[in-house]
Amino acid sequence: MDSADVISDLSRVLYQGPEIQRQIARLAAQIDDDYAGLSEQDLILVGVLNGAVMVMADLSRSLKTHCQMEWMAISSYGSGTTSSGVLRILKDLSVDIAGRHVLVVEDIIDTGLTLSYLIDNLRSRGPASVEVMTAFRKPEASKCPVDVKYVGFDIPADFVVGYGLDYAGRYRNLTDLGVLDPKVYTR
Ligand code: PRP
DSSP, X not given: OOGGGGGGGXXXXXXXXXXXXXXXXXXXXXXXXXXXXXXXXXEEEEEXXXXXXXHHHHHHHHOOXXXXXXXXXXEEEOSSSSEEEEEEEEEOOSSXXXXXXXXXXXXXXXXXXXXXXXXXXXXXXXXXXXXXEEEEEOGGGGGOSSOOOEEEEEOOSSOEXXXXXXXXXXXXXXXXXXXEOHHHHHO
């Protein structure tokens, strides 16, 4: 679906799908350069479920570098619009990352809580390197102690949906990124 299909639920559209994909492709080119000749082993992309599905699909297909795709699921939000602050691993990696180059692929960094927890956890497994790529970053994330090397868009603090981001399980399949009208989550 695109914004026109859910226009009454959005207070504004921030980025159209093609614009997001172009920016992801630009980051992929940067990643190709940065990892060129770095390792005999393939780069491991670690997508954070569920939101990173779209960015993982677009990033991985734009890369010219070989990569493996792995997934982790970490709970941080309930079904509402604010973080619960409670984190736990719901799904772990299926490979050993010791000595490997890891790139975490996120849809959004909001408070940075998920990322801080995840990076500490991954570093404890002895990888050769861990870097982070995110499609979107909110202002609050600047307080996060984790350095994010690849950022698609810095966005306002509004509650956004689309391009993998949901509200109560909906809107992940919206190709654009939009600000959810508060009437949707207050009704
Ligand atoms: C979202 C998003 C990030 C995290 C960012 O995931 O995908 O992983 O929240 O928030 P933070 O910076 O405040 O920690 P969520 O837990 O909503 O799960 P989802 O990807 O399945 O929607």
